[in-house]
Amino acid sequence: xxxxxxxxxxxxxxxxxxxxxxxxxxxxxxxxxxxxxxxxxxxxxxxxxxxxxxxxxxxxxxxxxxxxxxxxxxxxxxxxxxxxxxxxxxxxxxxxxxxxxxxxxxxxxxxxxxxxxxxxxxxxxxxxxxxxxxxxxxxxxxxxxxxxxxxxxxxxxxxxxxxxxxxxxxxxxxxxxxxxxxxxxxxxxxxxxxxxxxxxxxxxxxxxxxxxxxxxxxxxxxxxxxxxxxxxxxxxxxxxxxxxxxxxxxxxxxxxxxxxxxxxxxxxxxxxxxxxxxxxxxxxxxxxxxxxxxxxxxxxxxxxxxxxxxxxxxxxxxxxxxxxxxxxxxxxxxxxxxxxxxxxxxxxxxxxxxxxxxxxxxxxxxxxxxxxxxxxxxxxxxxxxxxxxxxxxxxxxxxxxxxxxxxxxxxxxxxxxxxxxxxxxxxxxxx
Amino acid sequence: xxxxxxxxxxxxxxxxxxxxxxxxxxxxxxxxxxxxxxxxxxxxxxxxxxxxxxxxxxxxxxxxxxx
Numbered sequence: 001x002x003x004x005x006x007x008x009x010x011x012x013x014x015x016x017x018x019x020x021x022x023x024x025x026x027x028x029x030x031x032x033x034x035x036x037x038x039x040x041x042x043x044x045x046x047x048x049x050x051x052x053x054x055x056x057x058x059x060x061x062x063x064x065x066x067x068x069x070x071x072x073x074x075x076x077x078x079x080x081x082x083x084x085x086x087x088x089x090x091x092x093x094x095x096x097x098x099x100x101x102x103x104x105x106x107x108x109x110x111x112x113x114x115x116x117x118x119x120x121x122x123x124x125x126x127x128x129x130x131x132x133x134x135x136x137x138x139x140x141x142x143x144x145x146x147x148x149x150x151x152x153x154x155x156x157x158x159x160x161x162x163x164x165x166x167x168x169x170x171x172x173x174x175x176x177x178x179x180x181x182x183x184x185x186x187x188x189x190x191x192x193x194x195x196x197x198x199x200x201x202x203x204x205x206x207x208x209x210x211x212x213x214x215x216x217x218x219x220x221x222x223x224x225x226x227x228x229x230x231x232x233x234x235x236x237x238x239x240x241x242x243x244x245x246x247x248x249x250x251x252x253x254x255x256x257x258x259x260x261x262x263x264x265x266x267x268x269x270x271x272x273x274x275x276x277x278x279x280x281x282x283x284x285x286x287x288x289x290x291x292x293x294x295x296x297x298x299x300x301x302x303x304x305x306x307x308x309x310x311x312x313x314x315x316x317x318x319x320x321x322x323x324x325x326x327x328x329x330x331x332x333x334x335x336x337x338x339x340x341x342x343x344x345x346x347x348x349x350x351x352x353x354x355x356x357x358x359x360x361x362x363x364x365x366x367x368x369x370x371x372x373x374x375x376x377x378x379x380x381x382x383x384x385x386x387x388x389x390x391x392x393x394x395x396x397x398x399x400x401x402x403x404x405x406x407x408x409x410x411x412x413x414x415x416x417x418x419x420x421x422x423x424x425x426x427x428x429x430x431x
Numbered sequence: 432x433x434x435x436x437x438x439x440x441x442x443x444x445x446x447x448x449x450x451x452x453x454x455x456x457x458x459x460x461x462x463x464x465x466x467x468x469x470x471x472x473x474x475x476x477x478x479x480x481x482x483x484x485x486x487x488x489x490x491x492x493x494x495x496x497x498x
Contacts, residue, residue, distance in 0.1 A: 021471050069456040084458075087465030092456040102456040108463065118459040162498040253498040278495035290495040304493040334497050342498075368493065 004042055007093045007103050009059070009079055010269050010404075011048045012296040013110030014363075020083070023063045031061045035078040036406030038243050038268055045243075046079050046093070047269045049404025050297070056408070057094075073100045081106075091118050107246065109269055109296055111359040113150055136176050147358040152176040154357075157245030157270075159183050159233045159261045161209040163337055164251035164275045166197035167346040169213060173221040175350070181227040181245055182210040183238045185326075195339040232322060233260045239410070243268050249349070250274045254329075255306040256315035256322065259417065262300040266402040267409045269296045271356070275349045277342055279335045287338070288370035289345040293352050296403060298364040302396035303383065313417045344369065 015033075023029040034055030036047035048059050057078030067084045073094035081103065082090045091103025104119040140148045156172055158165055161184035172180055188196075188204050197213065199220070204212040208230035217226060229238045233252075242248060248270050250261040258274060265272035272294045279287045292303050306312055315325045348367060355361040368380045397416050402409050 017467065017471060020468065021475065067458050083464065083468075087461045087463070087468070088458055089461055089464055090456055090458045100456055106461075112463070114463050116459075116461045116463060118457070118461075160498055164498045251498055253496075255496055258496075276493065276495040276497065278497050280494065285494050288495055290493040292493075307494060307496055337497070368495075 005044055005095060005101060006042055006105075007044050007046065007079075007091075007095075007101060008105040008107060009046050009048065009081065009091065009103055010038075010107050010109060012050075012269060012404075013108045013112070014295070014297065015048060015050050016108065019061060020063075023061075029063045032058045033061065034404065035059050036267070036269075036404045036409060037078070038406045040240070040244055043244075044093075044095070045268070045406070047404040047406045049269070052405070070100050072098045079103060089118065109271060111356060111362045112147075113154060113246070113271070113357050115150070115153070139175060143354060143358055147354075148176070151354065151357040152178055154246045155179045155181070155244065157181045157183065157242040157248045158251065159238075159242070159248065159257055160251035160253065161213050162186070162192060162251070162253060163195045163339070163342045164277065164346050164349075165249075166200070166209075166213055167342055168249060168251055168275065168349060169217060170197055171346060171350045173217055173224050175354075177224065179225040179227070181229065181241045182214060183229045183231065183233050183242065184209045185230060185232045185235075188212050195337045195342055232319075233257050233264070234316060234319065234322060239264065243407075246270065247353070248272045250300075251276075251346075254315070255308040255312035256325070258300055258306055259309070259312040260316060262294070262398055263402060263413050263416070265294065266296070266299055266398050267405055267413075269404045271295055272299070273349055273353060274300055275345050277337075277345045279338060279341065281335045286370050286372055287341060288368065289341065289348065290369075291345060291349050291352060291367045293356065293361065293365045295364045297399055299396060299398045301398050303364060303366050316417055317414075 019031050019033065023031055034049040034052050035057045036049055038045040038047060046059070049055070059079045059081060062080070062082045064082055065084055067082050067088055067090045069090060070080060070092055073080065073092060078094060080092045080100070091106070092100035093103050095101050102119060104117065106116045106118065108114045108116070143151065152175060154177065156177060156179070158169060158180055161169070161182045165184065169180060169182065186209055188200065188207055188209050190205060192209070193200060193202065197216070199216040200212055210228040210230050214226040214228050217224070227241060229235070229241050231237050233242070242264055248261060248265050250258050250272065252258050252261070261272060264270070274290070274292045274294070276290045277288070290304065292300060294300060294303055300306060301309070315322050348369070352361060352365060352367070364383065366381060366383045368382065370378045372378055401412060401416050405412065
């Protein structure tokens with residue numbers, strides 16, 4: 001039966017605020033925005049995007065005092081969302097026929113990461129459906145019950161399951177997070193054991209990192225659902241698994257995986273948190289940490305860039321090139337690793353997630369921490385010096401071309417990554 | 432909490448009840464949306480605007496890239 005389909009609207013909160021601001025004084029005002037689509041079986045995520053002209057369907061957002069469900073839908077209108085007074089709302093979806101289907105949920109991507117249910121649960125808040133468990137009573141008290149419930153209900157996708165990744169995974173599970181998808185193609189080697197999660201032992205050597213981590217974490221956190229993909233982030237299985245997540249984290253050892261993760265986050269309008277540490281061989285550089293939270297409209301390319309962006313684009317040209325690169329890579333480009341530095345980085349990363357969900361972090365944020373020549377800590381928030389007001393960085397090829405395009409944007413990625421600006425434009429106009 | 436809104440919802444649904452029992456769009460009340468609309472109304476006249484044509488300075492690559 002068609003009604004079995006589940007419809008969720010994914011709306012970047014910043015974009016919603018701007019759209020409603022334009023309509024605030026206009027009853028019966030209608031705004032139209034492009035809609036991308038992520039389709040996984042019966043689950044349909046409708047992705048609201050700020051600006052692309054070739055959208056096959058659109059969101060029609062109507063401010064009205066008369067909330068009456070439509071009896072017919074125009075196919076080009078993918079989703080109709082009616083906003084009335086005092087938070088009253090009604091959503092309908094056009095899907096395969098002109099008869100409307102109900103919009104079930106709206107995810108507001110941004111501060112709070114709120115999920116609102118419009119279906120039979122009616123006015124119930126999706127935020128308040130978990131009890132405060134005894135063992136986590138202090139955590140719940142610190143974050144607030146509502147923010148904690150929102151956080152643990154997020155489905156996290158973790159790209160990279162090594163030093164930083166294993167520590168982030170444990171931190172998320174310790175918070176009470178219910179579902180994490182792990183993506184990493186590498187197997188566990190002896191040199192990993194020094195700094196990765198301490199539960200791993202020599203008995204796990206040779207296993208895929210994701211499987212070894214999932215097995216040890218399942219013993220400690222049996223209530224959590226851990227999905228594993230022992231493939232590169234560029235593999236189709238990784239794409240299918242990660243697009244079902246609500247929040248992506250990249251904790252990778254190379255910029256090619258970061259770049260791929262950044263493209264996925266843009267395509268499916270997901271927050272992306274990138275964690276990186278470094279103990280460089282070059283004595284002119286100091287050990288340090290970079291934590292970047294990219295909300296829809298910003299990405300790693302336009303928030304600090306990637307030191308090996310050109311190499312990353314080259315690696316992503318084909319699966320064969322990627323495999324060859326990993327096999328022949330010079331792993332001595334780093335001076336070493338320190339678990340203490342990993343703990344600082346992952347601790348700061350998890351604090352940033354907590355503060356985003358608690359609505360203290362309100363925008364894309366980039367934190368750099370560096371130990372100077374005297375061992376003193378220097379911190380910097382580079383975006384605070386620049387300002388980061390715009391919904392989309394129009395100069396960024398990823399943000400301007402991929403944001404919110406969903407499944408239909410995936411074929412555009414090679415052109416975005418490997419060719420020049422004019423060919424990107426051509427790809428967009430012919431898609 | 433729904434108050435008069437259920438009237439609108441019921442009236443809307445009446446015309447759709449013959450759809451073989453398939454779920455119908457219904458009215459919900461979202462406190463978050465209410466808060467958002469209120470804050471927008473309060474801030475409408477205080478919106479900070481970025482001057483047109485302003486571009487961000489070129490990004491400096493971060494030196495940290497390892498796990």
